[in-house]
Amino acid sequence: MRVSFLGTVFHRLAILAYLLFALFPLFWLVKVSVTPNDLLYSEGIRLWPSRTSFEHFRFVLENSAFPLFFRNSLIVATSTAVIVTVLASLAGYAFSRFAFRGRAWLVALMLLTQMFPLVMLVAPIFKMLTPLGLTNSLTGLVIVYTAFNVPFATFLMQSFFDGIPKELEEAAKIDGATQFMAFRQIILPLTLPGIAATLGFVFTAAWSELLFALMLISGNAAATFPVGLLSFVSKFSVDFGQMMAAGVLALIPACLFFLLIQRYLVQGLTAGAVKG
Amino acid sequence: MASIDIDNVRKNYGAVPVLHGVDLTIKDGEFIVLVGPSGCGKSTLLRTVAGLEEVSSGEIRIGGARVNERHPKDRDIAMVFQSYALYPHMNVAENMSYSLRLRRAAKERIASAVSNAAGKLGLEPLLERRPKALSGGQRQRVAMGRAIVRQPKAFLFDEPLSNLDARLREQMRAEIKTLHRDLGATSIYVTHDQIEAMTLADRVVAMHGGIVQQVGSPLELYDRPANLFVASFIGSPAMNLLKGTYDASGAEAGIVLPDGTRIALSGPYALQSGTEVTLGIRPEHVVLSPIDGLPARVSLVEPTGFGIILHLSVHDLPLIAFTLDRTRLQSGPTTAIAFPPEHLHLFDGAGNRVVRAN
Ligand SMILES: Nc1ncnc2c1ncn2[C@@H]1O[C@H](COP(=O)(O)OP(=O)(O)O)[C@@H](O)[C@H]1O
Numbered sequence: 117m118r119v120s121f122l123g124t125v126f127h128r129l130a131i132l133a134y135l136l137f138a139l140f141p142l143f144w145l146v147k148v149s150v151t152p153n154d155l156l157y158s159e160g161i162r163l164w165p166s167r168t169s170f171e172h173f174r175f176v177l178e179n180s181a182f183p184l185f186f187r188n189s190l191i192v193a194t195s196t197a198v199i200v201t202v203l204a205s206l207a208g209y210a211f212s213r214f215a216f217r218g219r220a221w222l223v224a225l226m227l228l229t230q231m232f233p234l235v236m237l238v239a240p241i242f243k244m245l246t247p248l249g250l251t252n253s254l255t256g257l258v259i260v261y262t263a264f265n266v267p268f269a270t271f272l273m274q275s276f277f278d279g280i281p282k283e284l285e286e287a288a289k290i291d292g293a294t295q296f297m298a299f300r301q302i303i304l305p306l307t308l309p310g311i312a313a314t315l316g317f318v319f320t321a322a323w324s325e326l327l328f329a330l331m332l333i334s335g336n337a338a339a340t341f342p343v344g345l346l347s348f349v350s351k352f353s354v355d356f357g358q359m360m361a362a363g364v365l366a367l368i369p370a371c372l373f374f375l376l377i378q379r380y381l382v383q384g385l386t387a388g389a390v391k392g
Numbered sequence: 393m394a395s396i397d398i399d400n401v402r403k404n405y406g407a408v409p410v411l412h413g414v415d416l417t418i419k420d421g422e423f424i425v426l427v428g429p430s431g432c433g434k435s436t437l438l439r440t441v442a443g444l445e446e447v448s449s450g451e452i453r454i455g456g457a458r459v460n461e462r463h464p465k466d467r468d469i470a471m472v473f474q475s476y477a478l479y480p481h482m483n484v485a486e487n488m489s490y491s492l493r494l495r496r497a498a499k500e501r502i503a504s505a506v507s508n509a510a511g512k513l514g515l516e517p518l519l520e521r522r523p524k525a526l527s528g529g530q531r532q533r534v535a536m537g538r539a540i541v542r543q544p545k546a547f548l549f550d551e552p553l554s555n556l557d558a559r560l561r562e563q564m565r566a567e568i569k570t571l572h573r574d575l576g577a578t579s580i581y582v583t584h585d586q587i588e589a590m591t592l593a594d595r596v597v598a599m600h601g602g603i604v605q606q607v608g609s610p611l612e613l614y615d616r617p618a619n620l621f622v623a624s625f626i627g628s629p630a631m632n633l634l635k636g637t638y639d640a641s642g643a644e645a646g647i648v649l650p651d652g653t654r655i656a657l658s659g660p661y662a663l664q665s666g667t668e669v670t671l672g673i674r675p676e677h678v679v680l681s682p683i684d685g686l687p688a689r690v691s692l693v694e695p696t697g698f699g700i701i702l703h704l705s706v707h708d709l710p711l712i713a714f715t716l717d718r719t720r721l722q723s724g725p726t727t728a729i730a731f732p733p734e735h736l737h738l739f740d741g742a743g744n745r746v747v748r749a750n
């Protein structure tokens with residue numbers, strides 16, 4: 117198809133506009149985090165402060181509980197991402213490849229879990245976790261996040277498995293592989309982009325979850341960073357500089373994570389599997 | 393190498409029957425082609441032999457041993473898929489050696505088997521490439537190579553050439569035939585292309601609606617089709633089929649066409665006078681401009697280069713004739729035709745071939 121010059125220009129401009137729109141809040145976050153307190157209000161609407169400093173970062177790292185929140189979040193998000201992805205891979209594979217009794221019911225049930233606003237579930241979950249000693253604990257959070265993320269992650273993984281031709285497994289079985297070997301040696305390597313996407317999706321979801329973290333955790337010991345961010349809001353004022361600095365720090369793991377997996381996200385490994 | 397026996401195999405998908413009791417005995421080293429229109433159950437039959445589908449009833453034996461309960465990996469067969477199904481994350485050598493690696497064959501044995509197969513198929517320069525860096529024809533060869541490296545009991549092919557262009561298809565067809573001559577492996581080859589069936593097969597199995605219609609050598613199917621389906625499916629341009637009534641009165645038996653034209657048959661058939669029949673004649677057997685023939689109008693002349701296809705109508709009945717005589721290109725709007733009795737095929741009301749009574 118021939119794309120006209122004007123079309124290309126318009127296309128690029130549209131992307132640029134979108135990027136500006138999407139990235140502006142991030143830019144503002146960074147900007148405020150490096151603005152010294154005395155300039156915060158006097159130069160509030162300038163695009164870049166006349167003087168920058170890292171004093172907020174230093175304060176957050178040295179004088180607040182933020183490193184602890186950060187560690188807690190890292191544990192919770194990583195564990196959730198790994199557990200969910202393993203479960204979702206296995207379940208998604210089964211949904212994609214096997215015909216079994218009750219399959220339609222299971223799918224319907226999983227869809228059902230996605231239909232309720234989470235707020236409705238806060239009270240019952242709190243009730244259930246308290247006697248188990250799972251409130252105020254990272255394990256409790258991991259369990260709750262896993263439960264909420266598995267259905268969607270399973271659908272996601274299933275769609276990736278659906279995209280891999282059945283013949284590849286059949287060829288492997290005829291070549292002498294068991295069902296599990298075919299899964300591990302042929303299908304899994306081809307699903308890496310899907311696994312990366314699922315990991316990333318669940319990680320960010322768990323990383324930024326606020327509602328349950330707020331409800332199930334009290335006190336600093338098991339607080340995750342979204343809860344921690346709120347501690348910069350005191351009764352009388354909001355310490356924007358420190359809050360933004362903490363926010364910038366919180367972005368780092370997510371960025372690193374996506375840098376790590378982006379190779380798999382963009383790679384179309386299945387190209388050339390069957391007739392091209 | 394081994395023989396394959398397919399014994400009254402039925403296959404239903406839910407309540408839908410797809411194979412209605414297929415019987416077939418394949419001798420050791422034989423090249424069998426399953427041919428039939430799309431959807432007739434060829435792939436399903438092949439997949440039951442491979443173990444990718446379970447049979448609903450019946451038995452499959454490979455080398456005399458019942459394999460119904462065996463997994464594909466324990467049947468020692470190789471299969472070439474229409475889509476090739478090459479492993480995208482492995483290069484050509486790894487694709488070909490996967491089966492041997494799964495069997496933990498010795499390194500030297502793997503290397504020699506791969507280079508041997510690559511040599512046979514002209515794949516040596518491509519061994520390091522991934523499938524996506526190969527052309528369609530090269531991928532097809534890799535799929536073949538993957539099948540031959542491990543010397544299985546039997547080869548199964550499911551339309552392996554249908555994704556190639558015509559020229560390449562012809563070339564690969566010849567290569568498959570040569571390969572079979574060299575390896576002598578028992579093979580079942582599925583295709584909907586009757587030319588492939590005719591050229592490759594020791595025996596052709598014509599299938600329709602999940603039922604085997606006829607089994608025989610390619611020329612048997614061509615010269616003595618068992619029923620109307622085989623008659624019309626095998627051969628291109630297809631056999632002319634004319635409805636008529638059998639008439640045993642008079643000196644010679646004959647067929648009376650709806651318009652009253654009588655076509656003479658050689659000798660009586662085991663039929664009652666007045667039976668509705670279908671008369672068949674291949675286009676190349678229609679004789680043009682005989683001394684006294686039926687008048688025919690020429691409605692279309694199609695030169696194929698090799699010969700000429702003439703679309704005729706005889707008293708409004710459409711008919712196709714094929715000739716190698718190039719002067720027919722200039723033929724006028726009318727001609728005359730005759731049906732030599734020795735080339736006529738007769739089918740009864742149920743579509744089955746009727747033989748001459750002696
Ligand atoms: N998994 C399946 N479930 C239900 N019906 C199927 C399945 N596979 C094949 N069929 C049906 O079985 C019939 C034969 O299919 P197939 O063996 O693939 O035909 P062919 O290879 O001769 O074109 C078709 O009508 C097809 O719709």
Ligand SMILES: [Mg+2]
Nearest residue numbers: 434435436551
């Ligand atoms: Mg098929």
